[in-house]
Amino acid sequence: MKDMQEILDMEICECAEKNVSQVIETFQNTSLPFKKAKKLVTECNKSCCRAILIKVFNMKDFGRYDYDEIAYAIQQRLERLKKLSEGE
Amino acid sequence: MNSSKWEELKRWLIEQEAIDEDTSSADYISRLDLSCRSLEKLPESFGLLTNLVALNLSTNKLHFLPESCTGLLKLSNLDIRRNMFETMPSIISFLPIRSINASGNRLKDLSALKKCKELRVLDLSANGLSRVENFLPINNELRTLNLSLNLIKNIDSFIENLRGVERLNLSSNVIESITKNVCSLKSIEELDLSNNLIKSIDSAFFDLEVEIVDLSANVLQTLVLHSLESLDKLTLDGNEFESLKIEKNFAPYLREFSCDSCNLEEFLLPSSESIELLCYSSNKITSISKEVGQYTKLLQLDIDGNEIQELPDTLANLAYLQTFYAKGNPLNEHAKKVIEVLSPDICDLNMKSGIVIELAKSEDLKEMANLLSVLFAIETDFSFDFEKQLSGITKLFESEGSNMLVAKYESEVIGMITMQRLISSAEGDYIGQMEDLVVKEEYRKMGVGSRLINKMRSIAQEYGYKRIQLAADVDNSNALQFYNRRGFNKSHLNIYHYIV
Numbered sequence: 001m002k003d004m005q006e007i008l009d010m011e012i013c014e015c016a017e018k019n020v021s022q023v024i025e026t027f028q029n030t031s032l033p034f035k036k037a038k039k040l041v042t043e044c045n046k047s048c049c050r051a052i053l054i055k056v057f058n059m060k061d062f063g064r065y066d067y068d069e070i071a072y073a074i075q076q077r078l079e080r081l082k083k084l085s086e087g088e
Numbered sequence: 089m090n091s092s093k094w095e096e097l098k099r100w101l102i103e104q105e106a107i108d109e110d111t112s113s114a115d116y117i118s119r120l121d122l123s124c125r126s127l128e129k130l131p132e133s134f135g136l137l138t139n140l141v142a143l144n145l146s147t148n149k150l151h152f153l154p155e156s157c158t159g160l161l162k163l164s165n166l167d168i169r170r171n172m173f174e175t176m177p178s179i180i181s182f183l184p185i186r187s188i189n190a191s192g193n194r195l196k197d198l199s200a201l202k203k204c205k206e207l208r209v210l211d212l213s214a215n216g217l218s219r220v221e222n223f224l225p226i227n228n229e230l231r232t233l234n235l236s237l238n239l240i241k242n243i244d245s246f247i248e249n250l251r252g253v254e255r256l257n258l259s260s261n262v263i264e265s266i267t268k269n270v271c272s273l274k275s276i277e278e279l280d281l282s283n284n285l286i287k288s289i290d291s292a293f294f295d296l297e298v299e300i301v302d303l304s305a306n307v308l309q310t311l312v313l314h315s316l317e318s319l320d321k322l323t324l325d326g327n328e329f330e331s332l333k334i335e336k337n338f339a340p341y342l343r344e345f346s347c348d349s350c351n352l353e354e355f356l357l358p359s360s361e362s363i364e365l366l367c368y369s370s371n372k373i374t375s376i377s378k379e380v381g382q383y384t385k386l387l388q389l390d391i392d393g394n395e396i397q398e399l400p401d402t403l404a405n406l407a408y409l410q411t412f413y414a415k416g417n418p419l420n421e422h423a424k425k426v427i428e429v430l431s432p433d434i435c436d437l438n439m440k441s442g443i444v445i446e447l448a449k450s451e452d453l454k455e456m457a458n459l460l461s462v463l464f465a466i467e468t469d470f471s472f473d474f475e476k477q478l479s480g481i482t483k484l485f486e487s488e489g490s491n492m493l494v495a496k497y498e499s500e501v502i503g504m505i506t507m508q509r510l511i512s513s514a515e516g517d518y519i520g521q522m523e524d525l526v527v528k529e530e531y532r533k534m535g536v537g538s539r540l541i542n543k544m545r546s547i548a549q550e551y552g553y554k555r556i557q558l559a560a561d562v563d564n565s566n567a568l569q570f571y572n573r574r575g576f577n578k579s580h581l582n583i584y585h586y587i588v
Contacts, residue, residue, distance in 0.1 A: 024546075028445075028539065028542050028543055028546065029444075029445065029539060030535065030539070031534070031535020031536075031538040031539055032436075032535070035325070035346075035348055035367070035369070035390075036369075036392075036413070039370075045326065045348075045349035045370050046326075047282075047283060047304070047305035047325075047326045050282075050283065050305060051236075051237070051259070051260050051283060060542055061574075061575070062575065063542070063545040063546075063549075063556075063574075063575055064545070064549050065546065065549065068147075072170065072192065076192065076214050076237060079216070080216070080237065080239070080260075083216060083239060084239065084262065
């Protein structure tokens, strides 16, 4: 299991090169709904990291961040991208 | 029951801190939480738990379940998410299971599900599944199925047996088309197809009695929307359309329609009179038709990030409009006047950027004490006295176990919140008591209160507080609604005070 700082440093959004800590900070500093808050993070209209960002955004609303769940979701996404690039 | 086997199982369960010493018989155990324990296997005697109804084995390292688990004759709810199963445990075929969460495994073989006739809820998300054949019995009771975050390309091979499914999540797969076989979804109410590679949709899709559809983040280029008589909510965000058209007979009771980032040049007008939310943000729309005034029930309109200069006067007729996002458009003076007349509760044009949330400093204390006058004007139990409030705020600032946050705009304190550490005998640990949440009148409806509360909640999480509590004036209906919407539950306790 990764420690807290390692998880906070994990990259979520490749487009804007944002890590978990920056995403949480951005979401906490806005009261905009998800679609708009997502654009504050990604600075684009793409949807590559949408699924994970929804998860983190919902955690903000819920009031508790499950850092293991975030790390797991990021790893899952990377594994999926790897499999897709291998043409599986 | 074999008592030595029970003693052995009991010892193991106590070691896992799943039961306490007082549990005298396996018969008394109906629910077990064995999650997050790095378990690689369960003891052979596990089947002694014949009254077990719910079993949580999530986040372990399990590959299989022992054969004796066929003895769990009442097991209805099984959570094996985040383990290492490659084969769905065969024991489930013998049990009356109604709900299985098998998300985050490495499942390849789902054949055990073929005999699960009583299954109602199934989560197979994040398993790397690519080829999925009919994995359910023909006559099944499944209502909710989550297959998101897999690598499924073709849904035709299993859709036939999903006749009773009401909620189907297929998001984040690699589905390329919705074929005529989609008509098998006879009972579907919610369908999530977001984040796929869908290029084409067969006409059979438009005959479904589905209520909620998410088709966002696909590669649809051409679409003519029609029929879908029961549709309540449609999301098409992130499809780069070359052509998107809506026919008159499309979704007569539609309430929410979203086309964020869809390459649209035209403001489309669904014919439903029930529309409450329209989202056309981040497109290339240049004008809004005056017919927008027909949506008399509209609560939220989002047109931000377009090329709109003018707004029709009819917009001002939308009496129920609460939220209006219009930033990122080259709006002219007339358009700004229309918004002024419209006067929605929340409008991004009125929001100020640059409001920061930070820990209070000693130089903020006077402004904070003054700010409390806004709060005490509402709360009938208290009257404002600057000296008393400054003294209180200063003591709080200096006391260990207290936290104070301020919202600032251009160095001015425009909002605040405080939290003090208490010990709860009920929780057996520390909890946080939140107080003094207040935002200056002219900065309300900009989300400042939410940001203060979110930040304070994450501070409480860092401290490991078991609960956060607060008191709000019973006459302050805005505050009561605000806390409700943010997940605070009203307790049954009344607050009394006694002047010493």
